[in-house]
Amino acid sequence: MNFQLNEQKEELQKRLSRFEKQCREKGLRVTRQRREIFCTVAQSSEHPSAEKVFQAVRQKMPNVSLDTVYRTLSSLEEMDLLMRVGLSSKARFDGDLRPHCHFVCTRCGEVYDIFPQAGEPPFSLPYGAAEKGEVKQINLQLRGICKKCCSR
């Protein structure tokens, strides 16, 4: 198990290097806050909210502020170093319950439908789903930059 811990540490190191490399490429400075926030999310398996990340980081850096956490989470998302579960700020609703996918643009927030085409294999529940609870909706979400935003 000590072995496993070492593996985890190595893995984290690798991700930290990637983080630092991408920061430099983007012209962003590698600050203590960014590193700490990145590590916190990278090591957590509980899909923390901004507030939770803030509380965790504050253990090591009592002076960190919540708005720095928000700012950093957004830039980490933009660098594809973490992903946001669900949407950003406001909720949106869909009355069409037929199985289909959503392409969510992480830049403008627009949501596009993708309906299955003829001959396409149907959705299927992943093996481990049933043991988590009672599934009522399946929704494949693709996140990226939409055509409109790409051409700007």
Next chain:
Amino acid sequence: MNFQLNEQKEELQKRLSRFEKQCREKGLRVTRQRREIFCTVAQSSEHPSAEKVFQAVRQKMPNVSLDTVYRTLSSLEEMDLLMRVGLSSKARFDGDLRPHCHFVCTRCGEVYDIFPQAGEPPFSLPYGAAEKGEVKQINLQLRGICKKCCSR
């Protein structure tokens, strides 16, 4: 095309009946506001926000209030008559970028990971995805009631 319009109307009628039936089953009253809000979302294909629904409904019912819209959208979700794109209120973050699914409990808001098991077919992009934009993340989202909430 008149024919198609008739089909659409019939479809909406069917969904309205289902809506009314489920309201009665849940002991909820079928009010003008609920019916109007349901129809608005059911007929829209733009994944409207609460604010957008509010504006649309206000065309027909100038006195409707935004908080009624919020309340109604939540009860419609609970009745599985519409779905929420993404999560409810607050954003949550995931540092694990390996392909995996999320089981989202619509009652308590908890997010559970489901990792693919050995022998399970891998994720694949749906056919129409590429034409929407540049996909950076794929995330299969299952929505339902988790075990913990079921046993309460």
Next chain:
DNA sequence: TTTTTTGCAAATACTTTGCATAACG
């Protein structure tokens, strides 16, 4: 008529922004 729902107003989250100071490269 009884109970639920609505609209209003106000409160409560959650997230973002402007600006002077601190920290990185």
Next chain:
DNA sequence: CGTTATGCAAAGTATTTGCAAAAAA
């Protein structure tokens, strides 16, 4: 040293709640 990032405070959105009056069953 020049420039970017941080912390603070305050503002801006999004969503929720308590309560008296209105509407459904």
